[in-house]
Amino acid sequence: SSVISTLISRTLAGNTPLYAAPGYALVSVWEILPYAGLGVVGALASVVFVLGVQTGRKTFAGLRFLPDPLKPVLGMALLGVLALWVPSVLGGGQDTINNALAGELSFPSRLGLPEELTILLLLGLALAKLVATALTTGCGGAGGLFTPSLFFGALVGGAYGIGVHALWPEIASPYGAYAAVGMAAIMAGTGHAPISAILILFEFTGNYDLILPLMVSAITASLIARRLRRASIYTEALYSKGIEIPWRMEEAVLAGLEADALSRPDSQILRPGDRYSDVVEKFFNSRRQRLFVVNADDRLLGAVSLHDIKHALENPENLTAVVAHDLMVPVDQVIRQTDRLHRAVEVFAHSDFERLPVLGEGDRFRGVLAKRDLLAVYAQEVLGRPALLATFVSSQDPQTNRQYVEIPPDFSLRLVPLPADLEGKTLAEARLPQTIAARVIEIRRQVHGHEEEVIPEGDTVLQKGDLLFLLGPTARLSALLERGTAAGDEALAAHQQQMG
Template sequence: MGIAQIMEVVAVGKRVVRFRQSLARSISSILVISTGGSEGREGPIIQMGAAFASVVARGLRVSPERARVLVACGMAAGVAGAYNTPISATLFVVELVMGSFTMAVFGPAIISAFVSALLTQTVLGKSPLYHVPPFEINLVSEVIPCIVLGLLSGLSSVLFVRTLRWSKKLFKRSGLKDEWRMALGGLGVGIIGLYFPEVWGNGFEGTNHLLKADVVLWFFVALFGLKILATALTIGSGGVGGVFTPALMTGAALGGSIAIVFNQLFPYFTISVPGYMLMGMGGLLAGTTRAPFLGIIMMFELTQNQNLVLPMMIVSIVAISGAKLFERESLYVEELKDSGVEWKETPETSALANMKVKEIVRRDVGLIPANVPLSEIIKIFLQTRAFYVFVGDSNGRLQGVIDLHDLKEFIGDTGLSDPDTSRFIIAADLVREVPMVTPEESLASATEKLWLRDLGWLPVVDSEKNRKFLGIITRRDLLGAFDREALRNSRFFTRVRTDLALGNEVGYFELPEHHRLVQVELPHDFYGLSLAEADFRRRFGVSVLAVKRLTRDGHERRFVPTPEDRLEKGDVLIMLATDEATERLQKGVAYSQP
């Protein structure tokens, strides 16, 4: 589980951060970096921070919402510990992960980042991560170079992200086993490092070397391209680390190159090469993450040089604007979208964006044959309250829709305006095309189609190619789904699905007085017992409705247990219970011993 997948946990809550899996990935990342692989050290630290926070959340049995905040705090602690940048770590969480500056998120993130940075400074000291000779930037005379640097940083971030993506696709298409892919990627990085050893590792030492190196244009340009290539080989072949530090080194090489070119072409500027290297680092970071405040503040914390703040404001904004010309989303959001997760600004909107059409489809609407005459169609409208009918062929494929308003020209005050003509007009002659949606399409996409065409409904088909009719969704259903999602965490209601003869209905059921749905991790005493042997109802007064169990790949499996099903370590019981009954179960205090 990488950083993007941990963001999925925070935004949507459909996955769980497993400690053992995160530990294994962290060890793997450390080994890759220590043997020369080009990936960031923030990856394993963030993973371990999030995994530890997830363990704490399960141990304290907090609500899913608080568990997400704890995982986000673990990520903040990881960034703060990796770079000794507590403010940037907080911004990483609230700006990039949570998308919310509310105190419910901001406060805990600050505390976790503060504690992590304090421990880091106690062990490693308070000196800045990057040591740069004193420099000054005359912003009045250097506005144009700063804008150029920002624009090229944005374009370079696009090159950086796309190279990583292409590398992953190439290695995946190669058909090689994981170990051979890793070996091939390591071989490529090793060959590059024989001539340019600065590309080895996460980039920290290479960046410090660049900041102190002689000003040679070809050397900076070469490292710019080779660091991107080395990172692509490492990540694409299966590396599981981060990309922060490699991006910083790439930005340093870019900023140094631009400063050298400006000094040679326009001696009037007398640009500080180290200063522009630092701004290039922040610009590439901002363009890659789409987080302007993160780029600005992180460069200040990494160098403790306040001269960077004002020019970094220009560079960060221009870098993000330039990057958006070619890539709309950040590196992490693109990874989430590739895995089928729709990412929005906040966890709440992300959860709504990931609701699917199949959750609200109405299946009580049928098709009429394409050869039905006009007179029969009019009877359907007169005998029902429908304003539209859907037309299909003998195989159940949708051909189109007939709206009542489209028949006005055929209907007079006393019925059909021309009965003879109506015998020659059939449903196939009257249909018109309308937008369609598929079961796996998001409700956000369906809403957009509804509003663009000002429709009150949309037909649902299995695919736009086959067009097999499955039912419809209505604007009212969409609005109701959004309202119910907002109420999802209320302790007084629970979401239920009822199978009726007319189709599936989704609604909210008011719970019995003093009862609520709770999730409780299975106590140790019940490991290995069947549900019948545990006898939760008689002993504790709780009703087990379902069991949530983690699969090996970290996904949740939920099932309704039978009396014979054996309970396992790590199971989570979904129960209907009072607070007192839940407390009795957690403490093991039964009504009576079996």
């Protein structure tokens, strides 16, 4: 798609770069040192840019007295006032960037200001663009961050180039070259993606003679910016919500799930006043090594370990006055409801127990997270192996409303085409639970060329071409799958095509 769109655009608009930076190259081998310095300056400027955008978001979020629908009104009003004085902050700023790349940005001649003050103009425009970006993103506007970072980088790089050229005119290129490299440096520093920044600048400027300066500045800026702030401008919002972006694939998979999605209600909790005999009976009935003590307000008070009380099992008559509160010890390892599963793995690594308590808002006890369930999710989501868990998601919010339900190892979930002998029957008449021990979870039906979901009920009439989402014994579902019809096979193929 990118190749086709590029061919069409070049055919219609010509093969001209978006940001022209022709004729720039290294003036001297020693000029690579100022470009390395631009990488350092770019890293610091990138952090300033990210902090500016973050400040805008926090400022508008702190205006609690202002209704949310009015925040964009306030933000756009302030942006309009700024644009009255600095019109170039509006839009993508392509003309301003091209002027900076050409070295043609300067104060109007009518002001009679010396050319040396051009550096102040570039820094002032960069600051104004940062304020405009912070206002737009902070108030909830739909403006992006990519083009503003290019604008900001071109002006910061150009200002740096003016300073370098003033100090070492014999080895320094015009400031337009530093503006081009500054775009890549800021892009790499804000996005933590130096390779992408280098390649994109090649495409944007059409200048491949700047490859060494681009590589040095972009990689330097990215390395330093990453050390100064671990979050890029695109992941800052995720980190602020407690969502971390891991490096490894398996961590990324587990990080997408919260502990609450896997926690189970604990029916074996103890109350502080439970007698010793009741505690022992619950241990015998649960086969657990540890039971949690929870008060009437669902506060976790502690835990009673079977190992700690086993010495008293020989003479229980001596502990008639002892209650669960006397036997419990503090719980040192807990998991929060909003913790991501890759963090839960780390907590389990420091615990000797098979279950850990899950706490919700206000430190209220929500249930337990079992190591067995966590390993099953790892096997299913990371290793791709059949596990004892089936994943159910809500169609309204599939990212957050995800639940794992345990099923026996010889059972499975299958999408099966409706056999011909069941066409026209109601679901009750099909007697699938009685004949093959399978339950219909959902029915997928083709209606006017698109697939609809039908909630199964006893009087639902099964139609030709229906797809049954069944939970049942794997062997029997496989046998039912072989009874499919041509219409069912076509419906199954259409479903797979729609699912991509």
